[in-house]
Amino acid sequence: MNYHWNWSIFLEQVKSGDETYLDWLLTGLGWTLALSLTAWALALTIGIVVGALRSTPSRLLVAIGNAWVELFRNIPLLVQMFLWFFVVPEFLPRDWSLWVKQEMPAKEFVTAALCLGFFTSARIAEQVRAGVGSLPRGQRDAALALGLTLPQAYRQVLLPQALRIVIPPLTSEFMNVFKNSSVAFAIGVLELTFQARQMQEDSEQGIETYLAVTLLYFICAFSANRGMAWIEARSRVPGLIARTN
Amino acid sequence: MIEIRNVSKWYGQTQVLANASTHVAKGEVVVVCGPSGSGKSTLIKCVNGLEPFTEGTITVDGVSVGDPKTDLPRLRARVGMVFQHFELFPHMSVEQNLALAQVKVLGRSKEEALARGAVLLDRVGLRDHATKFPGQLSGGQQQRVAIARALAMDPICLLFDEPTSALDPEMIGEVLDVMVELAQEGMTMMCVTHEMGFARKVARRVVFMDHGEIVEDAPTGAFFDAPASERAKTFLSRILRH
Numbered sequence: 167m168n169y170h171w172n173w174s175i176f177l178e179q180v181k182s183g184d185e186t187y188l189d190w191l192l193t194g195l196g197w198t199l200a201l202s203l204t205a206w207a208l209a210l211t212i213g214i215v216v217g218a219l220r221s222t223p224s225r226l227l228v229a230i231g232n233a234w235v236e237l238f239r240n241i242p243l244l245v246q247m248f249l250w251f252f253v254v255p256e257f258l259p260r261d262w263s264l265w266v267k268q269e270m271p272a273k274e275f276v277t278a279a280l281c282l283g284f285f286t287s288a289r290i291a292e293q294v295r296a297g298v299g300s301l302p303r304g305q306r307d308a309a310l311a312l313g314l315t316l317p318q319a320y321r322q323v324l325l326p327q328a329l330r331i332v333i334p335p336l337t338s339e340f341m342n343v344f345k346n347s348s349v350a351f352a353i354g355v356l357e358l359t360f361q362a363r364q365m366q367e368d369s370e371q372g373i374e375t376y377l378a379v380t381l382l383y384f385i386c387a388f389s390a391n392r393g394m395a396w397i398e399a400r401s402r403v404p405g406l407i408a409r410t411n
Numbered sequence: 412m413i414e415i416r417n418v419s420k421w422y423g424q425t426q427v428l429a430n431a432s433t434h435v436a437k438g439e440v441v442v443v444c445g446p447s448g449s450g451k452s453t454l455i456k457c458v459n460g461l462e463p464f465t466e467g468t469i470t471v472d473g474v475s476v477g478d479p480k481t482d483l484p485r486l487r488a489r490v491g492m493v494f495q496h497f498e499l500f501p502h503m504s505v506e507q508n509l510a511l512a513q514v515k516v517l518g519r520s521k522e523e524a525l526a527r528g529a530v531l532l533d534r535v536g537l538r539d540h541a542t543k544f545p546g547q548l549s550g551g552q553q554q555r556v557a558i559a560r561a562l563a564m565d566p567i568c569l570l571f572d573e574p575t576s577a578l579d580p581e582m583i584g585e586v587l588d589v590m591v592e593l594a595q596e597g598m599t600m601m602c603v604t605h606e607m608g609f610a611r612k613v614a615r616r617v618v619f620m621d622h623g624e625i626v627e628d629a630p631t632g633a634f635f636d637a638p639a640s641e642r643a644k645t646f647l648s649r650i651l652r653h
Contacts, residue, residue, distance in 0.1 A: 307492075311494075
């Protein structure tokens with residue numbers, strides 16, 4: 167391989183300013199974290215609600231939940247980014263449309279967070295529904311028989327159990343959020359992938375750039391994994407789910 | 412207290428309850444028995460509205476269960492139910508299981524609910540297990556907790572759906588003892604069970620079901636000594652053989 171390695175490139179100044187390339191990557195990392203965590207909070211909230219709706223006895227609620235899941239599950243994430251950024255604002259009422267296009271602060275970031283959050287929520291909803299479905303029917307009956315309303319039964323009895331059961335797939339989803347956030351560069355969010363492309367072009371040291379970015383994504387996803395493992399250990403209930411390791 | 416009049420229920424084409432009528436008066440214990448698939452569990456779940464029914468009326472303390480205007484959670488809070496598989500909430504400790512509905516439904520304070528729970532745990536002989544989780548208890552202990560959980564709501568009557576069917580034989584006694592005690596204190600009880608010893612001891616009447624029908628509804632002595640129908644005779648001879 168005939169390549170001029172230069173690992174000190176990260177400390178060098180960029181061509182058009184007084185920042186270093188490391189500053190660029192750290193800024194990118196900051197946006198990646200902000201975007202991923204915002205999207206995750208949104209996805210978890212919506213995913214739990216939609217997943218719960220899909221496990222209720224009401225056909226209407228199930229249909230609404232199903233529609234949500236299918237809408238976000240069947241379109242590629244990249245295309246969804248473009249849809250939210252370029253198409254959806256056009257269909258808003260005139261005043262809103264103008265506001266979104268001209269005045270909304272951090273337009274790219276907000277759009278990407280909503281898009282990634284909704285996309286991920288569809289996947290979480292599917293897992294939550296499966297988790298509730300795996301509980302014995304008697305748990306719902308017992309909760310209702312005590313006089314709890316259906317929402318109370320979900321809040322107090324069904325979801326706390328279902329969520330414990332689905333922590334392993336939720337862990338994968340949490341890691342996916344960090345990885346999928348890289349798609350947001352396509353609509354101009356200044357996140358890690360965006361900064362990497364910029365650094366590669368500016369510095370012409372593509373290999374060092376992408377190796378560094380690879381490491382940073384790995385650290386993000388792996389931290390998410392460890393964080394969820396910690397939550398899983400903390401939420402373990404004696405006698406509920408057998409230890410598997 | 413419980414009035415069941417001409418109740419029928421279909422699952423699609425299959426009829427699971429056929430014109431069933433019976434009642435449980437205040438302070439009375441009625442045992443419901445019959446072969447598996449006879450509709451007895453379905454019937455008892457209709458009483459607190461866990462299962463909807465197609466025709467007929469059920470009233471509990473004068474409140475119509477099938478009426479869409481009835482506040483079912485409110486009614487259910489007054490009707491205790493004990494299940495075959497206990498159905499304790501496995502993610503909560505025993506005392507939390509007992510306190511949950513007292514706090515969320517009856518609006519009692521946490522302290523009040525825990526205190527009431529402690530009294531009932533003591534009563535079912537499980538005072539020392541308050542902070543354990545259901546998964547750490549034996550089946551018999553779990554079922555006694557489930558009874559205490561139902562009692563914590565100060566119910567006007569109790570429904571039992573095969574409370575001992577999932578228990579190992581050596582644990583059946585401890586659960587039946589609690590049930591007998593409740594019966595002797597005058598608790599109104601409707602019990603789906605195959606424990607004929609229990610029925611003889613405390614039941615005022617026995618309701619025998621087969622194929623969704625109530626075939627016999629007789630005073631306990633008469634039912635055991637001289638069952639009127641062939642089906643009840645066959646059933647009794649099968650379960651009393653050993």
